[in-house]
Amino acid sequence: MLNRTQQDKVLLGAIWASASITILFLLWVMWHILSNGLSHVSWEFITGAYTRIGEASGIWAMIVSTVYMVGLSLSIAAPIGIMTAIYLTEYAKPGSKIVKVIRFCTESLAGIPSIVYGLFGMTFFVTTLGLGFSILAGSLTLSMLILPVIIRTTEEALMAVPISYREGGYALGATKIYTIWRLILPSAMPGIITSIILSIGRVIGESAPVFLTAGMVTQIPESVLESGRTLTVHLYKLTQELFTQSEWDQAYATATILIVLVLALNLATKIITNRYNKVSH
Amino acid sequence: MNKLTINNLDLFYGENHALKDISLNIPNRKVTALIGPSGCGKSTLLRTLNRMNDLVENVKITGDVHFDGEDIYQQSDVKALRKRVGMVFQKANPFPMSIFENVAFGLKAQGVKSTEEIKAVVEESLRSAALWDEVKDRLDSDAFGLSGGQQQRLCIARAIAMEPEVILMDEPTSALDPIATHKIEELMDELRKKFTIVIVTHSMNQAKRIADKTAFFWMGELVEHGETDQIFNNPIDTRTQGYVSGEFG
Amino acid sequence: MDSAMTTNTLKLPEKATKKRDWIETVFHLLFLGCAMVGVLSVATIAWFVFHEGLPAFQQAGISEIIFGREWLPPALFGIAPMIVASLISTLGAVIIGVPIAILTAVFLAELAPKWLANLVRPAVELLAGIPSVVYGFFGLVIIVPMIEVLFHIPAGNTILAGIIVLAIMILPTVITISETSLRALPSTYKEAALALGASHIYSIFRVLIPAARSGIYTGISLGVARAIGETMAIIMVMGNAPAMPGSLLEPARTLTANIAMEMSYATGIHASALYSTGIVLLVFIVLLNASLLYLNHKRSH
Numbered sequence: 001m002l003n004r005t006q007q008d009k010v011l012l013g014a015i016w017a018s019a020s021i022t023i024l025f026l027l028w029v030m031w032h033i034l035s036n037g038l039s040h041v042s043w044e045f046i047t048g049a050y051t052r053i054g055e056a057s058g059i060w061a062m063i064v065s066t067v068y069m070v071g072l073s074l075s076i077a078a079p080i081g082i083m084t085a086i087y088l089t090e091y092a093k094p095g096s097k098i099v100k101v102i103r104f105c106t107e108s109l110a111g112i113p114s115i116v117y118g119l120f121g122m123t124f125f126v127t128t129l130g131l132g133f134s135i136l137a138g139s140l141t142l143s144m145l146i147l148p149v150i151i152r153t154t155e156e157a158l159m160a161v162p163i164s165y166r167e168g169g170y171a172l173g174a175t176k177i178y179t180i181w182r183l184i185l186p187s188a189m190p191g192i193i194t195s196i197i198l199s200i201g202r203v204i205g206e207s208a209p210v211f212l213t214a215g216m217v218t219q220i221p222e223s224v225l226e227s228g229r230t231l232t233v234h235l236y237k238l239t240q241e242l243f244t245q246s247e248w249d250q251a252y253a254t255a256t257i258l259i260v261l262v263l264a265l266n267l268a269t270k271i272i273t274n275r276y277n278k279v280s281h
Numbered sequence: 282m283n284k285l286t287i288n289n290l291d292l293f294y295g296e297n298h299a300l301k302d303i304s305l306n307i308p309n310r311k312v313t314a315l316i317g318p319s320g321c322g323k324s325t326l327l328r329t330l331n332r333m334n335d336l337v338e339n340v341k342i343t344g345d346v347h348f349d350g351e352d353i354y355q356q357s358d359v360k361a362l363r364k365r366v367g368m369v370f371q372k373a374n375p376f377p378m379s380i381f382e383n384v385a386f387g388l389k390a391q392g393v394k395s396t397e398e399i400k401a402v403v404e405e406s407l408r409s410a411a412l413w414d415e416v417k418d419r420l421d422s423d424a425f426g427l428s429g430g431q432q433q434r435l436c437i438a439r440a441i442a443m444e445p446e447v448i449l450m451d452e453p454t455s456a457l458d459p460i461a462t463h464k465i466e467e468l469m470d471e472l473r474k475k476f477t478i479v480i481v482t483h484s485m486n487q488a489k490r491i492a493d494k495t496a497f498f499w500m501g502e503l504v505e506h507g508e509t510d511q512i513f514n515n516p517i518d519t520r521t522q523g524y525v526s527g528e529f530g
Numbered sequence: 531m532d533s534a535m536t537t538n539t540l541k542l543p544e545k546a547t548k549k550r551d552w553i554e555t556v557f558h559l560l561f562l563g564c565a566m567v568g569v570l571s572v573a574t575i576a577w578f579v580f581h582e583g584l585p586a587f588q589q590a591g592i593s594e595i596i597f598g599r600e601w602l603p604p605a606l607f608g609i610a611p612m613i614v615a616s617l618i619s620t621l622g623a624v625i626i627g628v629p630i631a632i633l634t635a636v637f638l639a640e641l642a643p644k645w646l647a648n649l650v651r652p653a654v655e656l657l658a659g660i661p662s663v664v665y666g667f668f669g670l671v672i673i674v675p676m677i678e679v680l681f682h683i684p685a686g687n688t689i690l691a692g693i694i695v696l697a698i699m700i701l702p703t704v705i706t707i708s709e710t711s712l713r714a715l716p717s718t719y720k721e722a723a724l725a726l727g728a729s730h731i732y733s734i735f736r737v738l739i740p741a742a743r744s745g746i747y748t749g750i751s752l753g754v755a756r757a758i759g760e761t762m763a764i765i766m767v768m769g770n771a772p773a774m775p776g777s778l779l780e781p782a783r784t785l786t787a788n789i790a791m792e793m794s795y796a797t798g799i800h801a802s803a804l805y806s807t808g809i810v811l812l813v814f815i816v817l818l819n820a821s822l823l824y825l826n827h828k829r830s831h
């Protein structure tokens with residue numbers, strides 16, 4: 001048996017070892033992708049067209065599809081999610097049955113694996129509603145997936161707004177909706193924006209439910225009823241045929257773009273939270 | 282003439298009987314102070330006068346409150362009532378916007394559109410709240426940049442901008458230093474010419490200095506009320522005597 | 531009458547007030563309507579998944595599907611190999627990833643110098659946001675070849691590769707949530723333990739970790755949910771053969787991979803069988819959440 005001091009040493013060693021493993025792996029993933037990818041990210045790569053045979057390898061079409069997907073999913077989910085959060089914090093009686101039902105359903109939505117959304121989206125939006133493999137079908141599917149994120153984060157932001165603002169607004173005879181619109185929502189705005197950035201990250205990062213609903217066409221979609229391939233789906237397709245050096249380079253460059261996007265979103269969140277913290281002190 | 286008449290008012294927070302059979306008249310254009318130990322129901326009574334208690338879950342109110350002869354609990358338009366009965370809170374609660382926007386908030390909430398009118402009312406209200414000279418050059422800066430006393434006067438200006446008839450104040454100076462307190466007390470001396478003021482205070486000296494009438498509460502009951510002089514110098518009830526002499530509370 | 535009242539220029543006419551109340555009601559209903567969208571979504575998804583999945587269960591039989599070892603659509607729909615693959619890969623990822631994650635959380639919350647923690651924490655948060663295809667790609671180009679070399683096998687696309695990739699992927703989730711709950715503990719806990727003469731390490735393991743248990747459980751269950759629901763990274767590194775794996779060094783197909791790989795061309799009973807795969811996956815998620823509830827419930831007694 002080890003005595004107490006020896007035990008402590010072993011545990012301390014385990015902690016340092018674990019932390020080092022974590023840090024090493026994280027650095028390794030980032031470094032491997034970025035070091036192999038950055039040199040292949042060029043203006044032509046970003047803005048160029050793509051053909052399967054290999055004479056053109058740009059990702060402009062995937063960028064456009066990703067942007068459509070982000071924009072459309074958020075324009076569906078953000079208003080609904082924010083208004084749900086408003087209902088839960090400002091209107092519903094806390095702890096009432098309806099709140100419990102809504103909470104339970106939102107949590108369930110958050111728990112459903114994304115592949116099940118893909119399954120559902122493909123049957124319901126693509127086939128039953130006849131939208132076909134399209135940006136619209138993909139966005140509708142993803143908007144269900146990000147809805148719980150938006151609701152929960154917005155709710156937290158609204159609950160952080162001091163009661164004294166509400167009291168102050170109502171004491172002036174302002175209507176509820178005016179107080180919400182002019183006082184509560186603006187105060188909660190940093191939190192709401194953070195929730196939207198989080199959901200942008202989710203939309204960019206998803207892949208399985210995307211190709212099952214939006215398809216994989218590598219052309220710039222001309223309308224939301226056309227299919228489009230997002231960046232993540234593109235990376236997946238590229239990794240299935242890694243034969244030539246150019247294909248490897250494309251895969252690394254696409255992965256690099258994805259990491260840079262995530263990095264940018266993270267930075268944006270940090271900037272907003274920092275600025276907000278400064279104002280409130 | 283009485284601006285507000287409270288008759289046999291009982292209030293329950295769930296099981297908690299917070300106000301017990303209160304009857305009290307609030308005279309027009311006078312300062313009425315509500316005093317009493319912590320938890321005796323002063324804030325609760327104040328908040329029944331503009332129906333802010335409606336926002337609390339599980340409140341039950343019986344009895345009535347007449348405002349210019351009209352029962353405010355029979356009338357469905359709470360917003361119109363709150364416009365006529367302004368409120369200033371214990372902790373200054375400026376909104377996270379500019380000084381100007383703070384004062385203009387209520388007007389805009391009522392749908393007043395004319396910039397000219399809003400500007401005029403904002404200036405007028407800030408003057409009445411004795412804040413104009415201090416802020417006239419920085420109306421567009423953030424209200425949180427003001428000192429605590431200035432913030433509280435801003436909240437008073439915000440209430441005045443609605444041209445209320447009554448202003449309710451819940452310990453408006455308890456978070457302020459003596460100099461800022463003095464400024465607000467001076468201001469109240471001006472305000473009483475135009476408004477009916479009901480103020481909750483923990484400072485007996487403040488009540489003595491500013492109030493025309495004083496009402497003493499004790500565990501949800503109104504023990505005694507009358508001219509401020511009488512309450513402080515010749516209290517009838519022994520509990521009042523004990524409280525104003527500083528024995529407890 | 532009082533003059534203040536009559537000169538009140540802002541008093542609204544009766545009509546305007548009525549209109550306002552009407553607007554209030556409209557908005558109230560609008561917000562309520564939006565809140566119902568989430569409820570409706572869950573109901574629709576549940577209905578669809580079960581409605582589409584039941585025919586397969588009815589035709590092929592529940593036990594043939596769950597315990598069947600052959601997946602040969604449209605004849606045989608046994609998903610036992612996928613169930614095993616999903617469970618083994620998740621379990622493996624948890625066994626490797628969770629201890630490392632919890633100890634890293636302890637490191638960040640208790641031991642790391644401030645500058646280091648402030649550097650590592652955002653990096654960990656960043657990694658939580660990196661798309662799973664990127665992890666899959668990393669696994670494909672690094673982990674898979676490494677396994678080939680280490681174990682002298684021709685194809686490194688194995689359960690082991692899946693386990694390692696999933697273990698890396700759940701690190702950020704478990705670390706972030708465990709660290710938050712460790713930090714949320716009142717400092718009196720640690721002070722009390724230290725005051726009794728316990729060493730720092732001893733009080734971490736005997737006082738802090740047990741006290742932060744419910745947060746750590748939540749972190750683990752989110753990690754498990756991420757692992758069992760992960761699709762693309764798994765498809766990219768695990769080989770996807772729908773046969774019962776004999777060891778960690780064989781390829782396998784998880785429940786999620788089964789759906790993703792075949793859904794785009796499946797029809798009829800085959801598609802229904804993929805829905806049954808989805809139902810089984812959902813059952814695992816429900817069990818996971820139930821056990822989290824149970825653990826946290828037991829603790830509060």
Ligand SMILES: Nc1ncnc2c1ncn2[C@@H]1O[C@H](COP(=O)(O)OP(=O)(O)OP(=O)(O)O)[C@@H](O)[C@H]1O
Nearest residue numbers: 294297299317318319320321322323324325326337
């Ligand atoms: N929102 C509420 N819900 C339930 N009970 C309340 C609420 N507000 C006040 N009470 C209770 O009502 C009683 C009177 O409270 P109130 O705030 O009116 O006292 P107060 O005289 O203003 O005290 P203080 O001088 O401390 O401000 C107390 O017992 C208090 O606990």
Ligand SMILES: [Mg+2]
Nearest residue numbers: 323324325451
């Ligand atoms: Mg009070």
